[in-house]
Amino acid sequence: EADIYQTPRYLVIGTGKKITLECSQTMGHDKMYWYQQDPGMELHLIHYSYGVNSTEKGDLSSESTVSRIRTEHFPLTLESARPSHTSQYLCASTNGGSGANVLTFGAGSRLTVL
Amino acid sequence: DAKTTQPPSMDCAEGRAANLPCNHSTISGNEYVYWYRQIHSQGPQYIIHGLKNNETNEMASLIITEDRKSSTLILPHATLRDTAVYYCIVPFSGSARQLTFGSGTQLTVLP
Numbered sequence: 001e002a003d004i005y006q007t008p009r010y011l012v013i014g015t016g017k018k019i020t021l022e023c024s025q026t027m028g029h030d031k032m033y034w035y036q037q038d039p040g041m042e043l044h045l046i047h048y049s050y051g052v053n054s055t056e057k058g059d060l061s062s063e064s065t066v067s068r069i070r071t072e073h074f075p076l077t078l079e080s081a082r083p084s085h086t087s088q089y090l091c092a093s094t095n096g097g098s099g100a101n102v103l104t105f106g107a108g109s110r111l112t113v114l
Numbered sequence: 115d116a117k118t119t120q121p122p123s124m125d126c127a128e129g130r131a132a133n134l135p136c137n138h139s140t141i142s143g144n145e146y147v148y149w150y151r152q153i154h155s156q157g158p159q160y161i162i163h164g165l166k167n168n169e170t171n172e173m174a175s176l177i178i179t180e181d182r183k184s185s186t187l188i189l190p191h192a193t194l195r196d197t198a199v200y201y202c203i204v205p206f207s208g209s210a211r212q213l214t215f216g217s218g219t220q221l222t223v224l225p
Contacts (some may be wrong), residue, residue, distance in 0.1 A: 037155070042215060042216065042217050042218075043158070043215040045214060059214065083184050088155055092158075100204070102148070102163065103150070103158070103160060104160070105157030105159070108155065108156065108157050110155075
């Protein structure tokens, strides 16, 4: 049973469109992450947040932006989509305590830009 | 992050134990070892984690060597549904960029 929700699951859009991928979690987790994954390839961290009004870029450079206005919500936005943005985007969250942190992932949003 | 090394692929017969190794020779004393798996292109699924002692849950067992430089994930009775990419991760607790996934091990369970 998923406690982290991503919408849309699938999106096909034309070049130049603005898109927002939604990610919401009901677990009260402080830390949230966005990963990008091309088919058969590794997951790459593109954004993360340690709490409200805290966002940082990840290891892989991305033209997307994120916001964290509420603890439970961590949307990702592409202002002008291009075919190179075609990929799967995975959202994850974990609690902010020290020691063990277990990531919970959403089902992913698969984006195709024509 | 402490780097991990895993074989790129492994096969296992259905019903047999699958033993997936991971080397993490640069691990420090307070860093946990985590295992996740990803089936097809679904979101990765948490399996198990450990610090020093061996751990077991309903999904798997985790064996960590005494020097903590390597570990083995054991699926005691592999099924076809266990076919997936398995990731061994050692996130650095002091790093802002935690939980970096490598390329993992593609486990194929054969009928």
